[in-house]
Amino acid sequence: MSSLEVIGVDFSSRPSRRKPVVVAQGRATGATVKLEALLTFETLEGFGALLKHPGPWVGGFDFPFGLPRELVEHLGWPTEWLKLMRHYAALERAQIRDTFAAFCNARPVGRKFAHRECDAPAGSSTSMKWVNPPVAYMLHAGVPLLLEAGVHLPGLLEGDRARVALEAYPGLLAWELIGRRSYKNDDAAKHTPERLIARKDIVAALEQGRTRLNLRLKLTPAQHDALIADASGDRLDAVLCLLQAAWAGGREDWGLPAGFDPVEGWIVSAPRAG
Template identity: 50%
Template sequence: MKLYGIDFTSAPRRAKPITVAAGCLVDNRLLVEQLERLTDWSAFETFLRRPGPWLGGFDFPFGLPREAVIDLGWPSESWAAMVAHCHALGKTAFRATLDAYRQSRPFGRRYAHRATDIAARSHSPLKLVNPPVGLMFLEGAPRLLAAGVHLPGLHTGDVTRVALEAYPGLLARRLGASSYKNDTRRLQNHARQQARCEIVTRLQQGSPFTPFRLHGTQEVLTELIRDASGDALDAVLALVQAAQAWRSGPPSFGLPATFDPLEGWIIGAEHGA
């Protein structure tokens, strides 16, 4: 089984591409075979249509909080209908609608969250800046739908191409990581480089959260530490989460038996947390 970990951006370009870590599981070893950079939407859409079998962990929210969807009167009968509606709105209207919705809510509760966001301590997908995960949803989810991939629990598609929501930050915290990345050059310091080195070492050694050991060429492993943005390492952390899901097996790939089919669920987030 080909496995992928995808560090996503809502505006791919040469300076900030979508980073893909490709690998496979061999016994108790996770082999990282390649790091790819996708610099535009065409490249990402082509990637999604690669023939299977493959399973990918994608670092962006697949769904929206049901509370917000209901409040806004958006389609709630299915994930596909909700995603199609958001796509039809376009970025300007989507942003304006979420800005107005946020202002309509009580101070301290401006952002509605999904159940999985609470469990994984991830940002609300209604957030549009720092980081713009709402825009990541708007750019990512419609492309998953258009590509016909299979999203367990959300949307039935080509079962040889499986997409699951990953969150590298969840695994990094479980590995005891301190701050390890920053896109701002002046904040890319030795302490963060050392933190990346420690994460890579822990992945190579294995842990209760990663029941297999990371292997790769020296070139790939060096890149995980060298890339101060953390994009390469985040792609590999998402790859690890994808491998964990694959090890759990179909049809649910380790996701909870039930979760909200509008909201989605992050690999490894504890149900009921």
């Protein structure tokens, strides 16, 4: 039976020793995904070098690959994905914050932010949020690394088809397993027993294959303990993205719905509403 190298990425737009980019490396064989390593990168340059690692591999990346079309058209930005991403990458963070804040301030309460079509079914934040979580900055830092590496972005941009990058979202899979229970927090004061139990429940479900992805995670005892012990959830999030990438790797369409909006992108394994 053939196997496929897969990676899952918990991303930080400004990685550091305290908050690195975390990469889960593994191998998918049939319905089993074996975790082989957990890597950390304290610089974007170091992480970018990993993306140039020869394929074949499929990766799930926890940052948005696109912006809401409503926002893009309102601002008069390019509606061709590559031109849009290059325009966006050329902006400073302060410009992004001020532009998005002005957009929100002009809109009524309850409709401040524009959303992508995939946000509701995935339960994700809009990619224009600049705080809590700052996914707008994650897009700003992450997509240029993918472009520089020349990876293939299905439905968005042709690249090296031996290295496939997909937008993932760990919360989508986690909440399918444990509901909306919180399982992580970067604040040490909020490392509660309840969040520890939630991580234990997620890991147990993944090892037993109790997900709609029909994949079973294979861990060593040390890996099992490390995922549960990491109260920030970064290692567990990387593994959740790993499983989403493995699920997509077994499909001709990479788990993406036909005709999704190329301005917005799509979160792998998220169902299409309706």
